[in-house]
Amino acid sequence: MRQLKKLYCLIILFIIVSASFLITTFPRVPSSLKLTNQNNLHNSGQTLHTEQWLKNNNFSTQDEWFLTKGDQGDNSTVNGTISGGSANFIVLGDNQTVEISNPLDDGTWQKYRNDLFLYPDISTINSEGIYVTHDYDESVNQSRNYHSAHWRKNVSMGLDMSKYDITYAFLNVTFNASVVADENNNGADGGLEVLGDATAANQFGIGDFINIYVLISDIDFENPYTVALNKTTDLGEDSAGANDNITDSPIYSYGEDVIITALNSAFEKDPTHSNFTLTFGIDVYCEDNWGGDRDIFNYIYIKDYNLTLTYEKKTEEFTSISWNQEGNNITGSNVQISEAKLIFNAKISQLWPTALSPFSEIRILINDNLHSETVRLSALNTTNDLIWPGGIDVTNLILKDVNITLAIQVFIADTFSLGKNITISIDDVFLNISYYETFPDYTTDIDLFLNNLNKTQEKVIQIPINKILNVTIKYTNQSTGLHIPNATVQLGGDFIASLSENSTLKQYSIIFNTSQLTIGIKSLIVEAKKNNYETQSITFFVTVVERATELLIFVDNNQIDDGKTFYSGINEILNVTANFRDNSTKKFLIGANLELLSMNNLTETANYYNITINTNELDQGINVLLIYAQLENYTSQTFQLFIELNERDTEFELYINNLQHFESDTLNVVINEILNITVFFQDNVTQQHLSGANVELLGVNNLTEIGNQYNITMNSINLKQGINVLIINAQLENYTSQTFQFFIKLNERDTEFELYINNLQHFESDTLNVVI
Incomplete structure (x- = not known):
């Protein structure tokens, strides 16, 4: 009974432990954020955890999130708030217009000497404005011909202009003037001398003139810029009469760019970047013409002025602002991070000025490590849109054993001016992390069989191309020795395939043709794995060799062994046939290249070359x-x-006076007999005449080829009395030569004898009777 209770407890404990392996936590995950690695095959006992790592995802309160600004740029141009269920990044903009145009007699203008020049007779400010008058009498004092006076006013903008860009500048200054032109009003010298007056040429240099100008400088007046100037050229010409006047007129301005440059230079030198000095100047120049010359400037007024500036707040490059949250950490040597994805919504209060700052963006940092993907601010809409539908993969930034800190940062990449605030808002920020908690695997063994041979240790097989290779794996539980079913067994390396399970034989196999490997040494690896079991792999080598062949050669249908000699004659046609075939199957090999070296390729026909x-x-x-x-x-x-x-065999036939004679025959002839010698020299097989041969009657002459024969004519008078030995030699390249010997016996010619006595014929041994 006690043993049954103990067994029952062990069963309950096993069920509890097994159930703990199956428990998986799935917190709320947005429908658009699905992790893709959850179904991957794993190599050990594991519990998958998927957690949403952030708190206060919808920014319903100020809790959990904190604001930081970067170390570069100008952080005073950005700010952040949490409100209305969103975290906001505010890029601060500002646009202001200021008009500087106080009355000239408001007491803020101070008179200054212009360097070493003396003041004019009168230089002051009255209710009409800045006033100058001057009387130059050369007969009294010749040192009073160049006078000048400055009036300065320090202007404070009331803010740090280094943080602003001046986008508009306009200057308008009005002046008038009156001078004595022709003192006696008689067209003669008198009053101011200008080009075209009656002044003698030797008494005129550059003439008399007024300079009226405006300077902008720093408050120490160390680097003044001339931004407006009028220099008179014909004021005071004699043709004007007694006096010559300029009614209210503007001083010529050098333009907006010059004014902005002068102001920026002044602000740069000011410690507070806020102050500059505005200077009005009047110069009076009286040229020495002759001893009694007198130049009278009745009055010169600067009546009023207006300097209007428009400026926008400057946003500096490298400025950044981040909303951050520090989460918990993931610890444990048996923990493996599988996947992490971040998703959030974002919108912008107005479209981003792309032309001014094209590279500004939203960045993602996890534990201060920047993710490679960003979102350009120019891509944001004024509607609340999902950023990175499906989520951005941040797996490689998630570290174990440290608190996971997320920063969503707005980064300003370019310096530009901004007239009003732009707000970037984010909400519904989710960081979903999946990780596996791993438990020890069951230990396993693997055995390799190649074509039913155990190759677990040797791991090498040699096999011809186009042969079948059977790769079989036994994947077993090391402790029990039992087959592990339903495993994933893959063949990789130089050939990729899956092995199929044979439940009956308790093994995994694949059969394929070695033609899929090609010739050479191939490296293959089999990997067997199953969840909760130790993964096993084994690497082996398959040497795929060429298939053995044999080559049979036939000449005129006679098989010739390699290295044997075939005998033939000249001018014969030899038919060489080759049978190139598989040594194992004896099957004729189609499409091969057979070459008779230095001659030509063999032509493939049905089952032979x-x-x-x-x-x-x-x-x-x-x-x-x-x-x-x-x-x-x-x-x-x-x-x-x-x-x-x-050499080809030949035949030789001899005819003398049309009668055939054979070798060693003796021909009887008499002196002065004509002998017609004819020779037939032929191929022994074809019986064809051999043309072009050299046929010679030795010691006499060559025979002449006529048609299909060779011929020579001779007179027996050229022979010796008795038996003559004659030899004819016939030869032709690639043919056997012939030597023919015959004899000619030269005999005396036969004679007749008749006897007549007293006209009567008598014969031999006759007796003739005569009388005395």
């Missing part, structure tokens, strides 16, 4: 011919064929 050779193309004697056969994935073959080329 063929070439025809004319022995006239060979040399006399022994010819060595090499036939080379090759086909991809098959061993090549070289066959050495010897052909010994012999």
Whole structure:
């Protein structure tokens, strides 16, 4: 009974432990954010955890999130708030217009000397404005010909202008003037002298004139810029009469760019970047003309002025602002982070000024590590849109054993001016992290069989191309030795495939043709794995070799062994046939390349390769011919064929005076007899006449070829009395020569004798009776 209770407790404990392996936590995840690695096959006992890592995702309160600004740029141009269920990044803008145009007699203008120049007779400010009058009498004092006076006013903008860009500048200054032109009003010298007056040429240099100008400088007046200037050229010409006047007129301004440059230079030198000095100047120049010259400037007024400036707040490059949250950490040596994705919504209060700052963006930092993907502010809409639909993968930034800190940062990449605030808002920020808690695997063994041979230790097999290779794996539980079913067994390396399970034989196998590997040494690896079991892999090598072949050679249908000699004669046609076949199957190999080296390729016909050779193309004697056969994935073959080329047999026939004579015959002739000697020199097989041969009657002359015969005519008078030995030699290249010997016996010619006595014929031994 006690043993049954103990067994029951063990069963309950096993169920509890097993259930703990199956518990998985799935917090709320947005429908648009689905992790993609959850179904991957794992190599050990694991529990998958998927958690949403952030708190206060919808910014319903100020809790959990904190604001930081970067160390570069100008952080006074950005700010952040949490309100209305959003975290806001505010890029601060400002646009202001100021008009500087107080009355000139308001007491803020101070008179200053212009360097070493003396003041004019009167230089002051009255209710009409800045007033100057001057009377130059050369007969009294010749040192009073150049006078000048400045009036300065320090202007404070009331803010740091280094943080602003001046976008508009306009200056308007009004002046008038009156001078004595012709003192006696008689057209003669008197009053101011200008170009065109009656002044003698030797008494005129540059004439008399007024300079009226405006300067902008720093408050120490160290670097003044002239921004407006009028220099008179014809004021005071004699033709004007007694006096010459300029009614209210503007001083010529150098333009907006010059004014802005002068102001920026002044602000840069000011410690507070806020103050500059505005200076009005009047110069009076009286040229020495003659001893009694007198130049009278009745009055010169600067009546009023207006300096209008518009400026916008400057946003500096590298400025940044971040909303941050520090979350919990992931710890444990048996923990593996599988996947992490971040998703959030964002909108912008107005479209971003892309032309001014094209590279400003939203950045993601996790534990101060910047993610490679960003979102350009120019891509944001004024509607609340999902950023990175499906989420951005931040797995590589998630570290173990440290608190996971997220920063969503707005980064300003360019310096530009901004007239009003732009707000970037984010909400529904989710950071979903999946990680596996790993438990020890069951230990396993793996055994490799190649074509039913155990190759677990040797791991090498050699096999011809186009042969079947059977790869079999036994994947077993090490402790029990039992087959592990439903595992994933993959073949990789130089051939990729899956092994199929045979439940009956308790193994995993794949059968394929080695033609899928190609020739050479191939490295293959089998990996077997199953969840909660130790993964096993084994690497092996398959040496795929070419298939063995044989090459059979036939000459005129007679099989010739390699290295054997075939005998032939001149001018014969040899039919060389080759059978190139698989050594195992004896199957004829189609599409091979067979070449009779230095001659030509053999032509493929039905089940054999063929070439025809004319022995006239060979040399006399022994010819060595090499036939080379090759086909991809098959061993090549070289066959050495010897052909010994012999001279062709010939026939020789002799006719003398149309009668055939044979060798060693003796022909009887008499002196002064004509002998017509004819020779027939022929191929022994074809019986064809051999043309072009050299046929010679030795010691006499060559025979002449006429048609299909050779001929010579001789007179027996040229022979010796008795028996004469005559030899005829016939020869032609590549043919056997012939030597023919015959005899001619030269006899005396026969005679007749008749006897007549007293006209009567008598015969031998006759007796003639006569009388005394």
